[in-house]
Amino acid sequence: MNKLIIYCCVWLILASTTTLAQMSGAEQIDSSNYKAKMYDTGFRVKMSPYTAIGASASIAYGFAKFGSHSLNDLDILARKEFALEHPHSRLRLDDYLQFAPGASVFVLSGLGIKGKSSTVDQSGIYLLSNIILNITVQSLKRSTKLPRPDGTSNSFPSGHTAEAFASAELLNQEYGRASTVYPVLGYATALSTAYLRMYNNKHWLSDVVTGAGIGFFSTRLSYWLYPKIKKVFSSRRTSTSMIMPSYSYDSIGARMVRSF
Template sequence: MKNYFFFASMFLMLYTSTLFGQEIPVVPSAKTDTLNQIQLRSGQEFKNSIRLTATIIPTVALAYGFVKLNNNALTNLDEQAKREFYSEHPHRKFRVDDYLQFAPGAAVFALNGLGIKGKNSLLDQSGVYLLSNIILNTTTQSLKRITNVTRPDGTSNAFPSGHAAEAFASAEFLRQEYGDISVWYSISGYSAAFAVGYLRMYNNKHWLSDVIAGAGLGVLSTQASYWLYPKIKRLFSSKSNNNTLIMPSYNRGNIGLGMVKTF
């Protein structure tokens, strides 16, 4: 067990840095308003505080996974993590991660239902979350097929971890919408995401590198969504009728378009 907590701590420190290494928004100046708040044609202001520096750590995490694919030292680290988490200490699998991965995202909509308003409207939150999942699932499934990495339990499609990606995408979504209200929303979301990543290794379903890369991909997917969403919304909003919105949709691997119209 001597290295057991080393791997967990390595993962935790990486994403604690992701959470607290980003700038905390303050009351915006006129200049900051111009940079971070995009006025949409509908007259509704979409608030976006994504900064380039915030993408550095998740990008490094994703790159770590790719480097590991052809690096013996990092492959050995994966093997050591497997021994510490499972091989030397076999145990019953604890599958709460199948559900916990969605918890931070669900919390955003639950808070809306309780009347606690986030940074953006419920409609915009839904669009961002949907777009994030389209980016996330398309990228994750493509990488799984391309890399074809064998899981620790002998099954296929290990890299990157889809559960970790979804969990950290949801955690970043919760942080973006409610982190300004209280840091505890961010902490709770990222704690749930960390637990999912931990359980993927505990259940012998993923290598350490799968989880780190998946987490990085998840955060980047949500950040990309916040950057792309207002551009897509302006692109597909009707120029003649500002109350019409067309947005992409995703359902079990099928991508389509949906339209919302206010009369």
């Protein structure tokens, strides 16, 4: 049990580093000038070395499991503690929690609370992030074919956790400089999703750790790629575009409305 607690603490530190490192170095902004300063930053997103190391370590942890008996043993021990020690029925809350931080971005925007990007750009970044993480996650699932703890297939990595952390980082990027409450709640929701995936016996510890890193990097990469893609689709100044994501089980789609 002590070994489990130690490793779980390491995991929580790795997963939380991405937000805590960024918030610790964030510029203090006067609320009266918040709107102007936020829009001046555009799509520029800085990543501290600590943030990059924390997210990279999360992904590396999962891959290290394939050649490590101790990490495999830790997966088994974590499953026993979280899923088997006290028999329980499945809580399907994780199916919805994974989208909660991302949905919060659009709720806040709809309420008129300005984020770093416009609602249209938030939609585009969110869609692009989901495309990146789904391609990555599904490719790894099909190539590794790791069994889930419950005996079903395609365990590695956790798509629910990747989605949750991608959404949490979107909320952090858009509203983290307005208040630290937003990223704290977003990442708390993401961590809860990761825990529930293990609690429901659907994923190993290594699955959710890797999913967290993939989700984080998917959103960060989207902030870098999106303005380049937007430039291609916005060659005419007189046109406007709206990109809206859509979801179904294990798939993602998009709808674009363009007016001239």
